[in-house]
Each structure stands twice: as structure tokens, then as C-alpha cells.
Amino acid sequence: MGLSMMALKGVFISGCAKAPQLGFANGLSGNYGLIKNLRYDLDKCCKWECCSFGVLAQKAITPVEDEKPTVREVEASAANDGVHENDPKGFHKDLNLLPKPLTAVDLSSAPSDGSKVRVAYQGAPGAYCEDAALKAYPKCEPVPCEEFEAAFKAVELWLVDKAVLSIENSVGGSIHRNYDLLLRHRLHIVGEVQMRIDHCLLGLPGARKEEIKRVMSHPQALAQCETTLTDLGVVKVGALDTAGAAQLVVTEGARDTGAIASARAADIYGLNVLAERIQDDEENITRFLILARDPIIPGLDRPYKTSIVFSLEQGPGVLFKALAVFALRGINLSKIESRPQQQRPLRVVDDSNEGTAKYFDYLFYIDFEASMAEPRAQSALGNLQEFARFLRVLGCYPMDTAL
Numbered sequence: 001m002g003l004s005m006m007a008l009k010g011v012f013i014s015g016c017a018k019a020p021q022l023g024f025a026n027g028l029s030g031n032y033g034l035i036k037n038l039r040y041d042l043d044k045c046c047k048w049e050c051c052s053f054g055v056l057a058q059k060a061i062t063p064v065e066d067e068k069p070t071v072r073e074v075e076a077s078a079a080n081d082g083v084h085e086n087d088p089k090g091f092h093k094d095l096n097l098l099p100k101p102l103t104a105v106d107l108s109s110a111p112s113d114g115s116k117v118r119v120a121y122q123g124a125p126g127a128y129c130e131d132a133a134l135k136a137y138p139k140c141e142p143v144p145c146e147e148f149e150a151a152f153k154a155v156e157l158w159l160v161d162k163a164v165l166s167i168e169n170s171v172g173g174s175i176h177r178n179y180d181l182l183l184r185h186r187l188h189i190v191g192e193v194q195m196r197i198d199h200c201l202l203g204l205p206g207a208r209k210e211e212i213k214r215v216m217s218h219p220q221a222l223a224q225c226e227t228t229l230t231d232l233g234v235v236k237v238g239a240l241d242t243a244g245a246a247q248l249v250v251t252e253g254a255r256d257t258g259a260i261a262s263a264r265a266a267d268i269y270g271l272n273v274l275a276e277r278i279q280d281d282e283e284n285i286t287r288f289l290i291l292a293r294d295p296i297i298p299g300l301d302r303p304y305k306t307s308i309v310f311s312l313e314q315g316p317g318v319l320f321k322a323l324a325v326f327a328l329r330g331i332n333l334s335k336i337e338s339r340p341q342q343q344r345p346l347r348v349v350d351d352s353n354e355g356t357a358k359y360f361d362y363l364f365y366i367d368f369e370a371s372m373a374e375p376r377a378q379s380a381l382g383n384l385q386e387f388a389r390f391l392r393v394l395g396c397y398p399m400d401t402a403l
């Protein structure tokens with residue numbers, strides 16, 4: 001079953017959500033001020049876990065004084081919680097049955113192949129975001145969510161480990177709403193996935209392509225297949241996601257209604273593929289981001305990308321100056337996006353999570369090709385910080401070079 005915003009209400013917020021936040025060198029927000037601080041943060045997080053287990057252990061070995069239990073009761077209780085038969089008061093419980101505090105060894109032996117990782121995505125099973133989650137973590141457990149907002153919340157509330165977010169497409173460009181979500185939430189980008197998207201036209205078994213009068217899909221998918229849909233002369237109907245549209249075709253049972261979704265969605269919902277690769281551009285690539293509560297420790301072992309968002313004072317040449325901090329250090333920019341904020345000011349929450357209201361004319365989002373472990377990246381951001389009104393590192397993560 002998927003997660004909806006309703007399902008998330010009233011969920012207990014536990015454990016490391018309360019782990020202390022870092023201080024940042026140069027006032028940089030986003031946990032990348034000092035690499036050694038990152039290690040410190042992870043360390044504190046583990047200590048917090050130990051501490052909560054300690055409290056549980058203390059409660060578990062408190063003996064019951066008022067009533068003497070019968071032999072049968074003692075046996076039953078021993079079977080349940082490890083009390084020895086000849087020690088009815090429970091002073092000599094089998095302490096091996098108590099939860100063990102996590103050690104560094106436990107953490108290092110955690111599977112690195114993504115098994116057990118729960119990844120929230122927006123859409124129904126068969127959505128492209130689910131494909132992206134499975135590309136990033138082939139053995140993960142994908143968790144469908146009704147909205148991206150629910151996927152973010154699921155990570156924040158420790159219901160899942162990560163979330164997947166589509167951020168841009170080679171035909172449609174940036175997905176602005178998702179840029180806004182990145183800023184509104186405190187999650188960190190820990191990975192990216194680039195995927196070729198081949199859209200199919202799906203219909204009920206027995207229905208022919210010529211019978212289709214209405215096509216449902218996610219607005220991005222409808223936009224990416226504009227020419228095909230115009231040629232077919234169909235009515236376009238927006239849906240929450242592509243797989244959700246496929247599901248609707250089945251539940252509505254209308255032969256004249258099709259969906260744009262993947263061949264995998266056709267399989268899942270028992271629909272026929274009426275046409276393949278119907279996107280206007282052969283090379284239809286979507287880029288997805290993987291988000292987590294904690295940042296990863298950036299390395300130098302492979303190509304990394306860093307995503308930042310900043311705003312500048314008004315004035316001639318300020319953007320030129322901002323871009324120069326990267327150009328002068330030979331750092332390549334792979335993406336720049338600007339978002340006007342005049343109509344809908346944003347509330348930006350600072351690292352203490354207390355929240356300060358700040359209003360910006362424009363926010364600039366930049367992805368640059370360098371790791372925060374590189375001195376040139378640190379000095380570029382230090383330099384940008386000198387004249388930026390606001391600067392946040394959204395994440396530093398390995399580049400997806402597999403496409």
C-alpha cells in the first residue's frame with residue numbers, strides 16, 4: 001500500500017531525527033562546511049541510538065516485587081523474556097536477549113547493494129520514479145506515495161530511508177515544483193539517476209489504437225508525446241502519474257481510453273501496448289535525484305556533482321561574479337536554473353530548524369562538477385558566500401555516468 005499525506009499524520013518521530021546538527025565553516029548551510037564535522041555528526045547520531053537502547057534495557061530488568069509468580073508463570077515468562085527458571089525475581093535475565101547498541105562494525109557490515117533500503121517515490125507501482133529507485137538501489141523496497149510531498153515526509157519521519165524525485169527532462173526542461181520542494185525540505189541529495197524514458201500508448205486488451213479518443217497520463221508524459229497525440233487527435237487528460245493513469249484505464253474499463261506509461265506498467269496492470277516509443281524526441285532522458293536525511297561523505301574516488309542554491313544582492317554583474325567563482329577554478333557547471341520568487345515568497349528554514357522568514361527576488365540553482373572534498377570546490381563556495389545573500393548546499397553526490 002502506498003503512502004498518502006493522511007497516512008503520515010500523527011506518526012511518531014523517533015531516534016536520530018533529533019541528532020544534533022552541525023556547525024558550518026564560513027556559515028555554509030548544508031553540512032559541507034568541514035568534512036571532519038560530517039564524521040562527527042554521524043558519530044553523534046550513533047551515540048544517540050546507543051543511549052535510547054540503554055533506557056530500554058534499564059526498564060526491562062526492573063524486577064516485580066509484589067506477587068510471587070507460580071512455576072508455570074515463571075516458565076511462561078522465561079520463554080518470553082529470558083528469565084531463568086531458578087530465579088523467579090528476574091535478577092539474572094539473559095542479557096543476551098536485550099537489544100544491542102549499534103557499533104561501528106554493525107554499520108560497516110550493512111549491505112551496500114541497497115537491499116533493505118526503503119525508497120519512497122511518487123506514483124503507483126510501475127511509475128518511472130519507481131524505475132529510477134530500482135536503478136539506484138536494485139534490491140530496494142520501493143514505497144509508492146500519492147504525492148512528492150508525502151515521499152519527502154516519509155523520509156523525514158523515518159518511515160523510509162530515501163526518496164526519489166524527478167528534477168529535469170531533456171525535452172521538457174526543469175520540473176520547477178520539485179526545485180521548490182528541495183528548498184522547502186531539509187533533505188540532502190545523495191545521488192542522481194539519469195534514465196532514458198520510452199513512452200508507450202496502452203489500452204484495454206482487445207482495444208485498437210484507432211478506437212482511442214482520450215489519453216490519460218502525467219502532464220510531463222503528455223507534453224513529451226505532444227506530436228503523437230496531436231496526430232491521433234485525442235483528448236489529453238492529466239493524471240497524477242503514468243502508472244496511475246494505466247490503473248485508471250483498467251478501473252474505468254473504457255475501450256476508447258488509453259494511457260501513456262511504460263511497458264512495465266502495461267505488464268503490471270494487464271494492458272496492451274498499442275504503440276511504442278511514442279515520445280517526440282528519440283532521446284528522452286529524465287534526471288532523478290535521490291534524497292536522504294543525512295548527506296553522504298563526499299570523496300575523490302569518482303566524479304562527483306554538487307548542487308547548490310543561492311540568492312544575490314541586486315546590482316549589475318552580480319551573477320557574472322557568482323559564475324566566475326567556478327570559472328576561475330576550472331569547475332564545470334552542468335546546470336543553472338533561476339526561479340522568480342516575487343509572487344510566492346518562500347519561507348526558508350535555517351539549520352537550527354527554527355526558521356527565519358526570508359524573501360528573495362530570484363533563487364539560482366547550480367549543479368557543478370566537483371566534489372566538496374576538493375579544496376577548489378570549498379574555496380569556490382567560500383568565495384561565493386562572501387557576496388551571496390543566501391547559500392545552501394543541497395548535496396554532493398556521485399555523478400550518474402552510466403547512461
Ligand SMILES: O=C(O)C(=O)Cc1ccccc1
Nearest residue numbers: 127128129218220221241242
Ligand atoms: O509519472 C511517472 O511515472 C513519473 O515517474 C513522473 C514522470 C513522468 C514522465 C517522465 C518521467 C517521470
